[in-house]
Amino acid sequence: MKPEALLHPTPAGLFCPVGGFHVDPVRPVERALITHGHSDHARAGHTHVLATRQTLDIMKIRYGDDFCTSEQEAAWGEVIDVGGVNVSFHPAGHVLGSAQIALEHKELRIVVSGDYKRGVDPTCAPFVPVNCDVFITEATFGLPVFHHPHPREEIGKLLTSLKQFPDRSHMVGAYALGKAQRVIRLIRDSGYDEPIYIHGALAKLCDYYESQGIALGEIRPATIDKSSPDLFKGAVVVGPPSAFQDRWARRFNEPLIAFASGWMMVRQRAKQSGVELPLVISDHCDWPELLETINEVAPSEVWVTHGREEALVRWCELKGIPARPLHLVGYEDEGD
Amino acid sequence: MKPFATLLDRLVLTPSRNGKITLLVDYFRTTPDPDRGYGLAALASALDLKSVKPAMLRELVLERMDAVLFQYSYDYVGDLAETIALVWDGLEKDDTTDAEQPLLSEVVARMNSLGRTEVRSAVRELLDHLDPSGRFAFLKLVTGSLRIGVSARLAKQALSEMSGKDVTEIETLWHGLEPPYVSLFAWLEGQADKPVLATPAIFHSVMLANPVESGDLEKLDPADYAAEWKWDGIRVQMSAHGGTKKLYSRSGDDITGAFPDIVEQINFDGVIDGELLVGGTMRSNNPTRTFSDLQQRLNRKTVNAKMLEDYPAFVRAYDILFDGEADVRAKGFLERRERLSEVIGHAPHDRFDLSDLVPFTTWDELEALRRDPPDPVIEGVMIKRRDSVYQAGRLKGPWFKWKRDPYNVDAVMLYAQRGHGKRSSYYSDFTFGVWTDGPDGDHLVPVGKAYFGFTDAELEVLDKFVRDNTVERFGPVRAVRADKDFGFVLEVAFEGINRSTRHKSGVAMRFPRIARLRMDKLPRDADRLETLTAMIDAKTADAKM
Numbered sequence: 085m086k087p088e089a090l091l092h093p094t095p096a097g098l099f100c101p102v103g104g105f106h107v108d109p110v111r112p113v114e115r116a117l118i119t120h121g122h123s124d125h126a127r128a129g130h131t132h133v134l135a136t137r138q139t140l141d142i143m144k145i146r147y148g149d150d151f152c153t154s155e156q157e158a159a160w161g162e163v164i165d166v167g168g169v170n171v172s173f174h175p176a177g178h179v180l181g182s183a184q185i186a187l188e189h190k191e192l193r194i195v196v197s198g199d200y201k202r203g204v205d206p207t208c209a210p211f212v213p214v215n216c217d218v219f220i221t222e223a224t225f226g227l228p229v230f231h232h233p234h235p236r237e238e239i240g241k242l243l244t245s246l247k248q249f250p251d252r253s254h255m256v257g258a259y260a261l262g263k264a265q266r267v268i269r270l271i272r273d274s275g276y277d278e279p280i281y282i283h284g285a286l287a288k289l290c291d292y293y294e295s296q297g298i299a300l301g302e303i304r305p306a307t308i309d310k311s312s313p314d315l316f317k318g319a320v321v322v323g324p325p326s327a328f329q330d331r332w333a334r335r336f337n338e339p340l341i342a343f344a345s346g347w348m349m350v351r352q353r354a355k356q357s358g359v360e361l362p363l364v365i366s367d368h369c370d371w372p373e374l375l376e377t378i379n380e381v382a383p384s385e386v387w388v389t390h391g392r393e394e395a396l397v398r399w400c401e402l403k404g405i406p407a408r409p410l411h412l413v414g415y416e417d418e419g420d
Numbered sequence: 421m422k423p424f425a426t427l428l429d430r431l432v433l434t435p436s437r438n439g440k441i442t443l444l445v446d447y448f449r450t451t452p453d454p455d456r457g458y459g460l461a462a463l464a465s466a467l468d469l470k471s472v473k474p475a476m477l478r479e480l481v482l483e484r485m486d487a488v489l490f491q492y493s494y495d496y497v498g499d500l501a502e503t504i505a506l507v508w509d510g511l512e513k514d515d516t517t518d519a520e521q522p523l524l525s526e527v528v529a530r531m532n533s534l535g536r537t538e539v540r541s542a543v544r545e546l547l548d549h550l551d552p553s554g555r556f557a558f559l560k561l562v563t564g565s566l567r568i569g570v571s572a573r574l575a576k577q578a579l580s581e582m583s584g585k586d587v588t589e590i591e592t593l594w595h596g597l598e599p600p601y602v603s604l605f606a607w608l609e610g611q612a613d614k615p616v617l618a619t620p621a622i623f624h625s626v627m628l629a630n631p632v633e634s635g636d637l638e639k640l641d642p643a644d645y646a647a648e649w650k651w652d653g654i655r656v657q658m659s660a661h662g663g664t665k666k667l668y669s670r671s672g673d674d675i676t677g678a679f680p681d682i683v684e685q686i687n688f689d690g691v692i693d694g695e696l697l698v699g700g701t702m703r704s705n706n707p708t709r710t711f712s713d714l715q716q717r718l719n720r721k722t723v724n725a726k727m728l729e730d731y732p733a734f735v736r737a738y739d740i741l742f743d744g745e746a747d748v749r750a751k752g753f754l755e756r757r758e759r760l761s762e763v764i765g766h767a768p769h770d771r772f773d774l775s776d777l778v779p780f781t782t783w784d785e786l787e788a789l790r791r792d793p794p795d796p797v798i799e800g801v802m803i804k805r806r807d808s809v810y811q812a813g814r815l816k817g818p819w820f821k822w823k824r825d826p827y828n829v830d831a832v833m834l835y836a837q838r839g840h841g842k843r844s845s846y847y848s849d850f851t852f853g854v855w856t857d858g859p860d861g862d863h864l865v866p867v868g869k870a871y872f873g874f875t876d877a878e879l880e881v882l883d884k885f886v887r888d889n890t891v892e893r894f895g896p897v898r899a900v901r902a903d904k905d906f907g908f909v910l911e912v913a914f915e916g917i918n919r920s921t922r923h924k925s926g927v928a929m930r931f932p933r934i935a936r937l938r939m940d941k942l943p944r945d946a947d948r949l950e951t952l953t954a955m956i957d958a959k960t961a962d963a964k965m
Contacts, residue, residue: 228485229493229506231552248446249439329838331887333845341844349506350497351432351556358844358896360433372509395492402486 085190087218087385090169093410098196098220102189103169105134107196110415117171119198120182121146121261124415134158134166136173138181138296142261145288158183160209176200177211178367179262180296186214194218195381201366202373203232206273207266207298211377219383220410223391224368225346232346232370238363239270242342245361246318253316253336254361257325257343260286262367264322265293267344268300270365271320281306281316283323283332306336329358346370375399390415421550423451424459424524425557431568435840440570444578448605454525457600460579462524462561464572467599470531472543472562474500480544481507501559505552521550525600527558573671583608588625588812591672596622621664623657623672624691624741625812629802629819636820637783637803644807646753647778647786649793650800650821651736652711652916653697654718658735660686667696678720681728682735685771688763691741693810694775697797698731701773708736708797711930712918734771737764738802741810749810756810790822799915800824826913827955829854829947830938832864833908836886837897839871846879847886847898850934852910856925856949864902865925865949870912873933881937882908907943911936917955927952 091100097109105115112129119125119135121142126135128147133140134156143151158164158173160183165171173183178199185196195216202211225232246254258264264286271280279302282290290303306321316336327333328341343359346366354362369377374396378386386400386407393409400407427447434440444463448456461467481490481504490507497503522530527546534542543562547555560566576594580587585608596617597604606612655670665686667676676683679696698714700706709731716731717723740760741749748756757777764774778801780786790801800823808818831852839848849871853864874882885900885908892899901907913935920928927949 227493227496228489229497229503231506231509233552248442329845331845339844351429351502352498354433356896358838358840360435360439361430362433392492392496395489398486398488398492 085192087192087194090189090192091187091194091196091218091220093412097412098410100167100169100187103167103171103187105166105169107185108198108415115166116152117166117185118143119176119185119196120178122179122199125198128152132156134164134171136160136181136183139183141292142181142289145292146261174212174214175209177202177205177208180208180265180293180298182208182262184211184214186216192217194220195383196220197222199224199368200377201369202377203235203366205266205367207262207269207293213377213380215381216383218385218387219378219381220387220389221374221378221396222368222415223374223388223393223396225349225366225370226374226388226392226396228371228395230346230349230370231372232349232364232366235266235270235365236274238344238365239267239274241361242271242320242363243274243276245340245342246320249338249340250318252318252338252340254318254320255328255333255336255339255341256320256322256363257328257341257345257359258322260324261289263344263365264324265290265298265300266367267363267365268303268322269298272299272301276320277301278320279304281319281321283307283321283327285324285327286322325357378405421521421524421527421554421557423447423455424462425551425553427459428557428560428566428568429553431570435569437574440574441578441581444570444575445582448578448582453602453605454600455523457602457605458524458528460575460601461599462566463568463570463575465566466572467528467561468532469528469561469564470534470539471564472539474563476540476543477501477504477559477563480504480540480547483544484508501563501565502556504547505555505559508547508552508555521554522546527561531562571671572673576672579604579608583610586813589614591623591625592812593617594623594672595666595668595674621659621661621666623659623666623668623674625672626655626657626670626693627739627810627812627819628814629804629821630814630816632803632820632822642781642783642786644805645803646806647780647789648738648775648802648804649778649795649798650802650823651695651697651708651775652797652799653695653714653736656694656696656735657741658682658686658692658694660689660691662689678717678723679733680723682733682771685768687767689742689744690746690763692735692737692760692763693739693741694735694737696733696735698733699797700732701734701736701770702776703769703773708795710797710918711916732770734773736773736775738775739810752807752809753804754806786822790824793824798824826915826935827917828911828913828935829951830909830941830945831867831912832902832943832946833882833885833900833910834864834866834902835897835899836882843879846883848879848883850882850910852912853902853925854947854949854952862904864943867923867925867927867949867952868912868914868929868932870910870932870934873913873935874937878934878937881939902943904944905942909938909941909943909946910934911938917952919956925949925952927956 096111098107106113107117108119108125109116115132116130117134118139121139126143128151131153133152137157140155163170163172170188172186176182176184176198187194193216195214199222200211258267281304333339341359342361342363344363344365347353348362348364388396388409389412397407430443493507494503576587576590579590603615607614657668659666665683667679667683669675697708699709740756743759761774764772803820805818831854833850834853835851836847837849839846851866851869853866855862856865889901890898891901912932914929914932916930918928
């Protein structure tokens with residue numbers, strides 16, 4: 085069987101005609117398998133949804149109880165028959181509940197990795213390599229320029245800056261699902277135990293992480309009235325990056341904008357977005373990790389979904405591994 | 421290298437001056453000698469380092485990497501040094517520890533000891549031993565382009581901040597010392613006496629004037645003061661001693677190399693304060709030319725023969741600090757002026773002249789002269805106490821500057837952009853335009869951009885207007901509604917105006933700022949482009965008289 089007969093791109097997303105389901109569809113479909121809770125992968129309005137417990141919970145938090153008609157939970161490694169195709173979920177190490185989905189049919193195995201990373205992250209289960217014939221990988225940071233440093237060093241920069249500028253409120257931009265909780269956890273792991281203030285948009289997801297056993301220390305809402313900027317002198321405030329350009333940010337004292345993202349690797353990008361303290365902390369693979377993963381999984385073919393496909397495809401060609409870009413649309417970089 | 425690289429990373433992204441000073445002070449305090457001295461030299465553009473051509477760097481990186489992958493990377497990053505710094509590790513995860521990295525002083529020593537054929541392998545080896553941020557700093561240093569928004573002046577301010585010593589004292593020492601400035605740091609930290617300078621022709625900090633503010637003059641007796649024209653050039657200092665001749669900018673930057681036409685003609689010993697201008701001296705009977713002509717000669721390391729011929733420079737002398745060996749700074753202004761007149765009288769007539777005194781008896785009389793000066797390149801008057809001694813710095817009382825009133829126009833806000841740092845949540849950079857004829861009738865054409873002049877309370881008003889009236893967004897920039905009957909009128913003040921081929925409107929303003937918010941006016945009442953071009957024409961007509 086040709087791999088394209090088992091799974092191929094359609095305008096709604098990757099479609100498996102044999103099993104009659106889509107993976108991470110960008111439009112409402114009858115049957116959806118979801119890798120993780122970021123809004124470009126997990127959308128509301130599908131009829132049946134199959135995902136990990138945590139991904140289902142996150143979708144419920146974000147979209148409400150009626151985000152789909154019926155949900156089904158997938159346990160790690162459990163083989164589920166969906167329309168005659170054997171499907172199983174394996175940790176992807178991206179955010180809480182994130183999974184790679186393996187599809188097996190007539191001796192052919194395809195792994196859709198979703199978004200994934202290989203670096204250590206105490207807030208989610210680590211990536212497990214699954215051998216396969218076709219490995220479908222993202223390429224968000226698929227350029228040789230991306231070498232993400234150890235997150236501990238990056239948090240060290242934040243702590244140094246708190247000492248250098250003890251009066252300024254340090255505003256750490258981090259996306260609401262995954263990055264924010266990971267950054268808070270990293271700050272705690274480096275010995276900082278003052279209260280950390282969060283923007284309202286993070287509250288529910290932080291509570292959920294706590295309920296899943298990920299301790300975040302003392303978290304306070306950063307929503308006290310405009311009148312008390314003194315309270316936030318030298319405080320760490322975590323919020324979605326967009327909020328820092330908004331009027332919301334004015335209640336703080338001489339805000340110093342930091343941004344936790346893999347994109348911060350490139351100085352010009354940091355500069356254009358008005359970031360003073362870039363923290364290169366990513367929930368995606370950097371270039372060496374992408375290559376390491378392909379070597380380890382050893383697929384006979386690589387398909388590249390989204391990001392900088394051309395460089396990764398070029399590298400595979402140089403290595404003699406057949407590779408092609410899928411040109412899927414609708415995936416952005418919410419997770420980084 | 422690590423501390424310097426970390427400092428550069430922060431400086432590049434820190435917009436505020438105070439923030440930069442904090443980072444610099446921290447670096448000078450925590451980095452040992454001689455590294456901090458080399459860091460200081462690099463920031464102040466005083467570091468002598470063997471340079472490396474970009475072409476060689478490109479060859480080095482292609483030795484270890486596929487050309488196509490390199491090109492993808494370079495296209496994405498857009499800066500050669502940064503691309504190479506980031507891709508150098510290839511497949512390796514970076515695991516260079518800080519202790520293994522060479523020190524900045526070791527890098528400088530190594531590079532400067534290399535013979536021509538050794539450069540390639542030394543650069544390769546250094547890149548291997550630095551982490552990405554260290555590689556970036558190293559590559560910026562050897563390609564000679566730091567571009568991090570730190571001037572020599574700011575670095576000296578930081579030294580002053582760290583030590584409590586006056587910045588003018590540091591500036592006076594500066595040109596007599598060499599990297600890595602060990603004796604300077606020892607003095608700043610109170611561990612040694614002030615260094616004694618061996619080099620002649622050093623820079624001496626200049627005396628500055630305060631602007632005249634309302635009520636200042638009525639308290640003063642005009643008989644105690646002399647007046648001079650304030651020329652629109654740049655303030656310089658000529659320092660000559662036993663054959664060594666130097667030209668310094670107001671902040672002590674050595675600009676000797678760019679002005680051989682002046683420096684070679686210096687025929688006196690001593691230190692003279694004056695205005696650098698282009699055109700002809702009074703004594704040559706050729707007119708003094710405008711600041712935009714002078715700009716052709718500024719910010720260059722060297723100068724070619726055509727430049728020298730098309731834009732001849734000269735110095736209009738204001739004051740004398742040293743007459744030969746004699747320090748005359750403690751003498752009165754008029755007495756110094758007599759000595760100055762003597763020295764300039766014997767200097768080449770086409771390169772040096774003496775700034776005229778402007779006779780007056782009452783402040784009203786001077787006010788009339790200031791408003792209508794005899795030459796378009798005059799931007800106001802200087803008022804100096806007749807008995808004032810020459811004291812470095814900006815003291816209130818002995819010297820005043822009284823500038824010509826700024827130009828004003830009413831313009832309409834067109835675009836707004838978010839500010840930086842403290843202002844990152846405000847739309848605080850405004851592009852404004854005036855009316856002009858077009859094929860479809862009147863339309864607004866952008867004529868300038870301003871980001872200061874308003875109060876914090878006014879900024880709240882401006883920001884609210886932008887947020888409530890955005891019609892289009894382009895990244896951080898918003899276009900706001902601006903038509904005849906709805907929009908925001910800004911009164912813009914500026915120091916000068918010139919023709920420009922770079923701007924669509926054909927005009928360019930100097931130092932535009934927002935003088936007032938004209939909420940009482942509708943955009944239809946704003947000025948027209950013809951008003952601005954008429955200001956240029958009036959100036960040009962003046963110049964021809």
